Amino acid sequence: MIxxxxxxxxxxxxxxxxxxxxxLGIMNPVLLPTPGEAAAVAIELTRDGSLPRHVGVxxxxxxxxxxxxxxxALALGFLVAVCAPxxxxxxxxxxxxxxxxxxxxxxxxxVWFGLGETSKVAFIGYTxxxxxxxxxxxxLLRVDVMLLRAAASLGASRLALLRHVVLPAALxxxxxxxxxxxxxxLFVIVGAEFMGxxxxxxxxxxxxxxxxxxxxxxxxxxxxxALGSLVNALLQAAERRVLRLRTLL
Amino acid sequence: xxxxxAFKIRIDGVGRSFGHDGRAxxxxxxxxxxxxxxxxxxxxxxxGCGKSTLLNIIAGFIPPTEGRVLxxxxxxxxxxxxRGVVFQEYVLFPWLTVAENVEFxxxxxxxxxxxxRRLIARYLDMxxxxxHADKFPVQLSxxxxxxxxxxxxxxxxxxxxxxxxxxxxxxxxTREVMQEELSRIQRLEPKTIVFVTHSIREAVYLxxxxxxxxxxxxxIKDVFTIKLPEVRDRFAPEFTRYESEIxxxxxxxxxxxxx
Numbered sequence: 001m002i003x004x005x006x007x008x009x010x011x012x013x014x015x016x017x018x019x020x021x022x023x024l025g026i027m028n029p030v031l032l033p034t035p036g037e038a039a040a041v042a043i044e045l046t047r048d049g050s051l052p053r054h055v056g057v058x059x060x061x062x063x064x065x066x067x068x069x070x071x072x073a074l075a076l077g078f079l080v081a082v083c084a085p086x087x088x089x090x091x092x093x094x095x096x097x098x099x100x101x102x103x104x105x106x107x108x109x110x111v112w113f114g115l116g117e118t119s120k121v122a123f124i125g126y127t128x129x130x131x132x133x134x135x136x137x138x139x140l141l142r143v144d145v146m147l148l149r150a151a152a153s154l155g156a157s158r159l160a161l162l163r164h165v166v167l168p169a170a171l172x173x174x175x176x177x178x179x180x181x182x183x184x185x186l187f188v189i190v191g192a193e194f195m196g197x198x199x200x201x202x203x204x205x206x207x208x209x210x211x212x213x214x215x216x217x218x219x220x221x222x223x224x225x226a227l228g229s230l231v232n233a234l235l236q237a238a239e240r241r242v243l244r245l246r247t248l249l
Numbered sequence: 250x251x252x253x254x255a256f257k258i259r260i261d262g263v264g265r266s267f268g269h270d271g272r273a274x275x276x277x278x279x280x281x282x283x284x285x286x287x288x289x290x291x292x293x294x295x296x297g298c299g300k301s302t303l304l305n306i307i308a309g310f311i312p313p314t315e316g317r318v319l320x321x322x323x324x325x326x327x328x329x330x331x332r333g334v335v336f337q338e339y340v341l342f343p344w345l346t347v348a349e350n351v352e353f354x355x356x357x358x359x360x361x362x363x364x365x366r367r368l369i370a371r372y373l374d375m376x377x378x379x380x381h382a383d384k385f386p387v388q389l390s391x392x393x394x395x396x397x398x399x400x401x402x403x404x405x406x407x408x409x410x411x412x413x414x415x416x417x418x419x420x421x422x423t424r425e426v427m428q429e430e431l432s433r434i435q436r437l438e439p440k441t442i443v444f445v446t447h448s449i450r451e452a453v454y455l456x457x458x459x460x461x462x463x464x465x466x467x468x469i470k471d472v473f474t475i476k477l478p479e480v481r482d483r484f485a486p487e488f489t490r491y492e493s494e495i496x497x498x499x500x501x502x503x504x505x506x507x508x
Contacts, residue, residue, distance in 0.1 A: 149310050150340040154354035154405050155330030164357070168344045243344075 011035060033215035041219045051204075055223070058189050058200040061117065065124025066185040070178060073129055077136035081166065087137075094133065102127040103191055115196040120189070127188045132181035139173025140166060175239045182235060186228045257409065257441040258284040258307065262316035265302055273314075275466040276302050280316070282460065282469070286408075289435060289442040291456035293449065293495070295503045299467030300445045304413050307443060308334050320409065330354060333402035337414040339394040341386040347397050348373065348382040354405030372400035375434060392423040399431070403438065412444045416451065425483075428454050436479060449499065453491045454481050461495060464502045471498050 018034040021027055045051035080087040106123060113119035143166050151165045193202025201220050208216030260282040266273035277299040284290050292300040305311045307318050309328040318325040320332065328334075333354075341350050351372055352365045360368070373379045376396035386394055395415055402410055416424045428451060435442065446452050452459045459473045475491055482488060 144340075146336060146338065146340045147342065149308070149328065150334065150336065150342075151353070152310075152328035153308055153330070153332060153334040153411075154401070155357050157357075160357055164353070165342070168342070171344075 030212075031214060033218050037215040038219040038222065041213070041215045042223070045204075045216075045219075054199055054201055054204045055227070058193065058202070059227070061120045061192070061200065062124060062182075062185045062189050064117075065121045065189075066128055066182055068121070068125040069127075069129040069132060069181060069185075072125070073132040073136050073177075073181070074174075077133055077140055078162075080137050081140035082162065094130065098130045098134070102188065106192065106195060109192075110196050120192045120197065120200075123192045124185050124188060128181040128185045131184060132177045135177025135180065136170075136174050139170035139177065142173070143169040172243055175235075175242065179232065179235050179239070182231060183228065186224060186231070190224065256283040256319075257286040257288075257321065258282075258443070259319040259322075260284075260303070260307070260316070261319060263303065263306060263313045263318060264315035265299070265306060265311070266314045277306075277313075277467045280467070280469060284441055284443065286441050287439045288457045289444060289455055291452035291459045292443065292445045292462065293447065293452045293459055293499065294462030294467065294470075295464045295499070296447060297465050298462045298502070299465065300462055301413050303467070304411050304443060304445050307409075308332055308411050330358070330405055331407055332409045332411055333405055333407035335395070335398050335402050335410065335412040335415045337417045339386070339391075339398045341394055341397055341401070343386050346383050346385055347378060347389070350386070350397055351400050351404045353401060358405075368404045372404040375403070375437070376400045376430065391419050392427060395419065395427060396430070399434070403434070403440075407440070409441045409443070412442060414445050414447070417446070424451070431455065432480070449492055449495050450483065453477075453488060453495065454483060459491075459495060461498050461502075464505045470502065 015035050018032050021032050022029045022034070042051065045054075076090065080090055102123070105126070109119045109123045109126070113122050147165050147169055148161055151161055156164060189200065190202035190205065193200040194206050197203045197206075201224055205217050205220040208214065208220060260280050263277060263280040264275065265277040266275045268274050280303060282290075292303060294300045302311070306313050307320075307325065309325045309332070325332075342353065345353065348369045351369050352360075355365050355368055369382065370379070373382055376399055378393060378396055378400065381389065381393065386397065389397065395418075398415070416427045419427060432455060444452075444455060453475060456473075456475050459475060460469055461471045461473070462468065463470045473491065473495060477485070477487060477491070
């Protein structure tokens with residue numbers, strides 16, 4: 001209830017500023033769209049079917065890129081956690097590449113993977129891989145050695161330790177890493193769609209810029225916010241189901 | 250059947266140093282002990298005397314730098330289900346319920362579900378936690394957690410139980426109750442137990458023998474055989490006599506640490 005109220009208050013404040021500006025003439029009203037104008041754009045684009053298509057395209061790219069990055073981060077994370085030599089070899093490489101802002105590589109992704117879907121999916125996968133890999137590896141390596149000892153003296157083999165101790169002990173950290181990764185994926189899809197895309201929410205926002213339609217830009221941004229918080233809520237619900245313990249702590 | 254003689258555990262000249270290169274500091278020196286099957290042996294000593302290190306070596310968590318430990322005549326090479334361990338900090342699996350913690354070992358062995366349910370019922374009843382089977386460790390008090398840890402170790406049917414100051418974190422009253430429980434369980438289902446403690450009263454109450462260790466580096470200073478009835482009275486004159494005798498021996502070692 002309080003959450004809904006807070007969102008309504010923000011909406012009311014926006015409306016007050018936008019309509020107030022219109023009444024007092026402080027700034028050109030075109031530059032400061034009202035909630036009504038943003039809603040009108042949304043309705044119009046929904047009616048001609050283009051908005052659902054843009055949302056669908058963006059979500060699909062995010063889903064595929066995030067999915068691939070998750071698989072890679074989990075696989076490499078476990079490999080690194082199990083095998084120290086691999087960790088020593090991989091760590092410096094990843095720590096060198098990781099600080100480079102991924103957007104710096106975006107033009108290269110377009111060159112390598114073309115203007116189609118592949119470049120967007122690859123870019124999202126590349127961007128989200130690093131923070132998820134770091135988070136997953138850290139959670140796997142930070143498992144309490146006493147828990148491992150307790151399980152080993154109950155007869156656990158190396159494989160059983162991994163499945164019955166390391167995985168459940170690291171799960172809360174892994175889930176947080178995935179949530180951060182998904183948030184980042186929504187973050188960078190817009191950048192990826194600014195360049196060389198013909199559909200998607202980023203493209204829609206860019207189109208709003210090209211044809212000077214601030215209401216469309218604002219609407220696209222708000223839609224991203226709504227999608228982000230919706231997905232986050234879903235992930236948190238999933239997290240609570242997976243980690244029944246969480247409710248107790 | 251038992252090449253090392255009648256002994257369940259043979260500690261054969263075990264030593265352990267920490268640190269590396271030429272600057273290794275010895276923590277344990279030349280420990281020789283034979284523990285017959287069914288004995289409850291207490292390791293007693295000032296803090297830092299290496300008694301927990303010795304227990305960790307028997308458990309197979311760390312290797313000795315000298316000598317070896319034999320269990321049933323076979324050298325210890327790592328942790329194993331034949332040696333259950335009860336830790337001072339309980340170390341329950343926080344994501345599992347009380348019942349799931351207890352069935353952890355049997356589950357790894359592939360024990361069928363019906364048999365696991367029977368084990369859970371039997372051992373939770375033994376430690377008096379049947380009503381708490383579906384709780385998580387965070388919902389339990391320290392004493393209850395340690396009961397779960399004991400049930401978890403016993404349900405796996407080890408022939409040896411290694412206990413590292415298991416009641417050290419408990420308040421004085423709970424501690425005495427737990428000692429009585431352990432003594433009762435040991436009469437019910439005898440195991441070979443190595444019990445590390447720094448409490449003389451606890452050692453005299455529980456031990457068939459009490460090994461007093463020197464301050465660092467740890468050596469065996471003295472071994473007392475406690476000839477008291479199975480059910481012990483903490484206020485009996487013989488009990489107090491053992492207590493004061495061991496206190497005298499231990500005091501010399503504690504004094505050394507303070508110098």
